[in-house]
Structure formats: structure tokens, C-alpha cells
Amino acid sequence: MKHISLHFLKSIVILSIFLTISPFASLKAQSSDFEISKNLEILTSLYKELNINYVDGANPSELMKTGIDAMLDKLDPYTVFIPEAEIEDYRFMTTGEYGGIGSLIHTQGGYIIISEPYSNSPAQKTGLKAGDKILKVNDKNAVGKSVDDVSAILKGQPGTSFKLVIERDGEPKPLTFDIVREKITIDPVPYYGMIGNGIGYIKLNSFTQTASSDVKKALVELKAKNPVTGLVLDLRDNGGGLLTEAVNIVNLFVKKSELVVSTKGKQTDKNHSYQTTSDPVDTDLPLVVLVNGNSASASEIVAGALQDLDRAVIVGRRTYGKGLVQNVFPLSYNTQVKITVAKYYIPSGRCIQKIDYAHKDASGNPDDVPDSLITAYKTMHGRTVYDGKGIAPDVLTDTLKISTVSYNLVTKYIVFDYATRYAAAHPTIEPAATFRLSDAEYLDFVAFTEKKGFEFKTVAEKELETVKKAAIYENCWVDMKSQYDSMLEAIALHKKKDLMENKTEISEILQEEIVSRYYYQKGRIESTLSGDAELKTSINVLNDATKYVSILDGTFVKADNQPKISKDRN
Secondary structure: OOOOOHHHHHHHHHHHHHHHHHHHOOOOOOHHHHHHHHHHHHHHHHHHHHHHHOOOOOOHHHHHHHHHHHHHOOOOOOOEEEOHHHHHHHHHHHHOEEEEOOEEEEEEOOEEEEEEEOOOOHHHHHOOOOOOEEEEEOOEEOOOOOHHHHHHHHOOOOOOEEEEEEEOOOOOOOEEEEEEOEEEEOOOOOEEEEOOOOEEEEEOOOEOOOHHHHHHHHHHHHHHHOOOOEEEEEOOOOOOEOHHHHHHHHHOOOOOOOEEEEEEEOOHHHOEEEEOOOOOOOOOOOEEEEEOOOOOOHHHHHHHHHHHOOOOEEEEOOOOOOOEEEEEEEOHHHOEEEEEEEEEEOOOOOOOOOEEEEEEOOOOOEEEOOHHHOOEEEOOOOOEEEOOOOOOOOEEOOOOOOOHHHHHHHHOOHHHHHHHHHHHHOOOOOOOOOOOOOHHHHHHHHHHHHHOOOOOOOHHHHHHHHHHHHHHHOOOHHHHHHHHHHHHHHHHHHHHHHHHHOHHHHHHHHHHHHHHHHHHHHHHHHHHHHHOHHHHHHHHHHHOHHHHHHHHHOOOOOOOOOOOOOOOOO
16 A cells, blocks of 8 residues: 655645635634634544554555545535546546547447447547457556546547457457547437428537537528428437537527626636527427436426426426536646536526435435425416426326337347347348348347346346345245245246337337447437337327417416425436
């Protein structure tokens, strides 16, 4: 273990003296200032004694990082320390850019696997394929390494190169590639197009620096090439990003000088009002915003503002409920801290923050904003909306469910491995939107699962195991064993039928994964559109002009008129 040098300890002590004396020289310092000074001195003393006296020694960086993380953990999950090694990852979240090869990777069977190269990326242009196993990077063994370890090596300054050795099914020997890193830009709008009779569709994945300009480009192009009578803006699974980009996207659909969001914090300089500043693209085009439980932050600003301004119908499921604003502040040695500095409020005046981090139970766990504090607000046309629970859709869709067998086929990489094998045997396939597995190909997949020894436990089996333990504990297992065995046999028989009974669902998952091998992310999205139930609901809303208008003017009576107050984020 490393020990801290005397020079390092002296530096810490000097820094502590500076911090604890210079800001608090006045004898009339406030009590809170004294508490800060006192606790900084305690922390420095403790840190010094630990590193001098702890029996096994201590890594100074790891020790301090642990202390910082534990301290910030008492606040909220968005207030975080960003060490120098993670600066690039943070920059990617705001810019959508990084230096690397342009590919997703995952761990499988002790190997790091290429999950999906991005279209036109160094990985794709070099010839890497989904399913490739990474054996070595620059002659260093990659087997058994974590995703983070390998990712850190694959990323780097654009223009730099490295050697990659991979194993590919069907190839007798490992393959070696010389790859030059490039600046990888993740498109916040991976797909847009026409999805119905006059209905346009734009998928927005993130609110990076080009999000609003990319959405505008897509919207203008759709309108120029097609008679667009309605638009679906898909914000499902969009975790947010830059607040200003959210304002600019709202500005595409509402007039100039309209309030979109305001922020209010402890410091007055954090209080801002954000209005639209440009001429819109279209203020009359019927608009649906599609959301789900993973639509958060900037996504909720867009959906909530357009709802409050009665400019769009919100379709889907209740959003995540993140109404907190973070700013990033520079620290010493190229580190940073992201701090929650304010809450944001959409045009009706409501804040949609769901979890109350300021008040925690005896175990230190925060809870949702209590129902007693939920307040009603009014949209521009007088519709009633609520704060504190995210954005409640105007048209609520059913929670999407996936069968146990499908879940296990995906998480155990059976689907992934079959798609890899399928792509190796088929040089080309039909376009993404029309590709379908034949019945014979599906039966081939079923046979593939058997060869792979695919097994999984159903919820019923897990519940039975609990019953068995309880029966043994209650000394009644002997009397129950025969019934238990019979139930297991019935479940086993049912599991054999699962692959056929869930054929439609599994086929759609398989088709999406196979299509991604040929058409990448754009194709993956395109392949799912025809079977997307929530998207069909959105199209139906736009095609029913009477329903659309009545929702926005408040005359439409929906079954879910009152928002459901629950802990379910779906």
C-alpha cells in the first residue's frame, strides 16, 4: 500500500490553515462560518492521522474520494464530484462528443464484446462487428477486464492509434486491426421520417449542444418534403441534458417571448427566467410529445412547458420527476463538482420534482413529495395540472410489459448471440422497416436456444422456492412435497411452451437486434416503429382532430382525469 509523503501532509496542513483562517478572520464571523472552519480542521486532522498511523497504509486519492462521495451522498444523487479521469465522460454528456472508436461494448462470459459499432465510425469502417470478442489492446490482455477498464483504453485523443486483437466466431484465428481514434459525435436525433398518412416523427435521445438545431433541421426537412399534418416528438428514455436546448426546442413550436421555464435557488444569481427568443418554425402544427418513466429533466421541461402552454398533447406514461438544476464548478487539479443549485418551474408555476431529498427517514432514505403537499395549477386554457409527481400524460398508455422468457433471452445474450450468427450467414437482408423473420427462421432460433442450454426461472418458481423454505421451517415439508413437485412439473411444461406462446414478442426483439447488425441505430429504431403501441396511440390522437382539440381546450373527459399518485416510476 502507498503511504503519504511528509511533503504531501505538510501541504494538506498548510491548505487547512489557509481555508480555516483567511475566510474567517473576523471575530464576528457567523456561527455557520465557524462550523465550516471547525469541521474543515477536524477533517484535515483526521486525514493526517489516518495516513500516518493506519496499520496497512492508505491510498490518499482513494481515501479522499471515498470521503467526498459519502459526504455528497447525504444530499441528492445529482450533486457529485467529478475526478479528472471522468471529465471526458461528463463532457460527452453535454456535447455528445468524445475521442474513441465509436462502439458500444459489454461483458459476456469473461470477455469484453463489441455490442454495436456506430455507423461510419472507426469501429465500423475498420471492420469490427457486433459479437467480436476483444482479446488484446496494444498487446495488453483484455480478457477478464471490466467494461470501464477497456473503455478507458479504447477512448483517447482523436488521431491516435492502437492495435486491437479480436476473436470472431467462424474465424480460425484471431484477427488484428489497427484503429485510428476519431472524434465521435453521437447524433441526438438518430431518426426522423414519416410514419403515417401525413404524420411526421422525430426521435430525440439527448439534449446535447446541437439538440435544438438538429430537431429544427429534421422538422424543416419533413415539412419541405411532405404534406405534414401532425408531428410526434419522441422523448421516451431521454434523460435530459442542457436546459437551454430544451428552451430552444419549445421555441420551435411556440411564439417568441413566451416563458418556458424559470429557476429558483438559494443564491439570487441562480434565479433566471428563460423565454423563447426566436421566431418559431410552426405554431399550428398538431403536436404529440411521447414520454415515459425515463423521460427526465430537460425532457420534462419540453413536455411540461408544451402542456402548460396547451401547445401539445402529452402521450405515454408519467415522467421521472426531476425538477432540480445542476451547475458545474471547477476545483483544484482539474477536478469538478456538479451541485444542485436550484429548482425549475414550468409556465404554470409548478415544479415537477418527485423526490424530496431535503427530508429523509430514520434510515436516511428520501421519499416522494407527500400527497398532502401536491398542488393544483392551471394551464393557459385553464386545464388542471399538478406539481410534485413528474408530468402526467394527457393520454395515458398501458405500462409496457415483457414476458419472463423474453427478458431472460435478452439478459442472457441468447438474442444477441443468435443475431451474430444470423448476420454471419446472411450478407444482406431486406430494409429495416420491412425485415421479418420467417416461421422457419424462428424455429431455427428455438433450436438455437436448446443448443445453448437456455434455462431460466419464472416468478412462479421463485415463489415456490420461498414456500418450500417456509414449509421446511414450519416442519410441514413432508406433507407438501408431492404437491410441490407436481407444481414444478406443470411450470416446466408451461416453460417449454413459452417460446411459442410469446413468438410475436420474441420475433420483434430478434428482428430489432438482427437489423442493428446491418443498419445500426437508425435501423434499430425503424424496425420497431410498426409494432410500437404507444406510437400508434399518438398517431390516433393526431388523426382525430376533434379529440386532439378537446384535450387541449379542456373539454375532453379522460378516464385518468386525476393523476395517479404512486411510487411507480413507470
